[in-house]
Amino acid sequence: MVQSIGRVNKYTDTDLNRFAEDLNRDGICVIRGLFDKELISEWAKAFENLFRERQNQPGGLAPREIARYYLTLPWVSPFANVEVFANPVIMGVLERVFFQEYVMVQLGVDLPVQGSDYQEIHRDYRPLFSDQIVTPLYALAVNFPLVEVTAENGPFQMARGTHILPREEGLRKIATGEIPMESFYMELGDAMIRTPLALHRGSPNRTNQPRPMVVMGYAMHWLHTPKVDLTLQRDYYESLPENLRQMIRCQVVEQLPKEKVETYVNFKY
Incomplete structure (x- = not known):
């Protein structure tokens, strides 16, 4: 297991267990x-400049359906920050749910802009074997927004508990309303950890400002990504512990x- 660095801030072991x-x-x-x-304000300013640069580069943005994009963050300041990608609270949670060594594999941003629509409900990964065998948490995404996430600017939506259901059963329960598609509103500084196997979608950004959501990906060491x-x-790299x-x-x-030419284009299962 990777050992966490630093102090676990205001969160107790009870919090991390929860x-x-x-x-x-x-x-x-x-x-x-x-x-x-x-810290979030610093990231937001740097991202705004990066997004403008990427818009003018061929292949600098990966399409995510209409008026929605993905881009990989460069490993430079302020994005290359140990207190973010190896945050002791995040590591404390990951160490409680990953039962083998894990690796960080992704640092990017999901970005709906004005004109975006609902995504098709999807998963980001396939099950390990089949829908009939419950897949353990073998990959996780950590998300945190660079602006406040409201009902108007494209909140992430997810159906709780669908990561342990066969895909078609989960979709059926969403369609009947048995399991709701829940919107996750977030303030600056909030973060969420989620499994990409849960059924989810992006929602429309109806404002004239982009809604950047950082995604850091972690996975079991054996997963091919x-x-x-x-x-x-x-x-x-050599300066790191x-x-x-x-x-x-x-x-x-x-x-x-x-x-940077983005290659992460196919993302739905």
């Missing part, structure tokens, strides 16, 4: 006020590329 229980039962847990709002990638510059170097599945380069 988050892990929520995650196992519902497929999601929400951690209120995890990150400092000044070719659609997402991390690239770290050697001097930064050994346990964090082992945790990050990445390509190490002498110099980060100036342009």
